[in-house]
Amino acid sequence: MFDLANWRNPETLMLNITNGILGIVTVGLIVWICGSAIYEHMAANHKTIAKQ
Numbered sequence: 001m002f003d004l005a006n007w008r009n010p011e012t013l014m015l016n017i018t019n020g021i022l023g024i025v026t027v028g029l030i031v032w033i034c035g036s037a038i039y040e041h042m043a044a045n046h047k048t049i050a051k052q
Helices: 010-051
Strands: none
Touching: none
């Protein structure tokens, strides 16, 4: 059976490290996109309130 938790095997070690880095990058990009969307929404909302 293929064991992904075997940290002594260089192939699975590199796979685990790569997956971890890609996971962190993915979460960071999702947070960045959501934060930008919230910022744009707040800026547009503030602009319409200021016009009134």
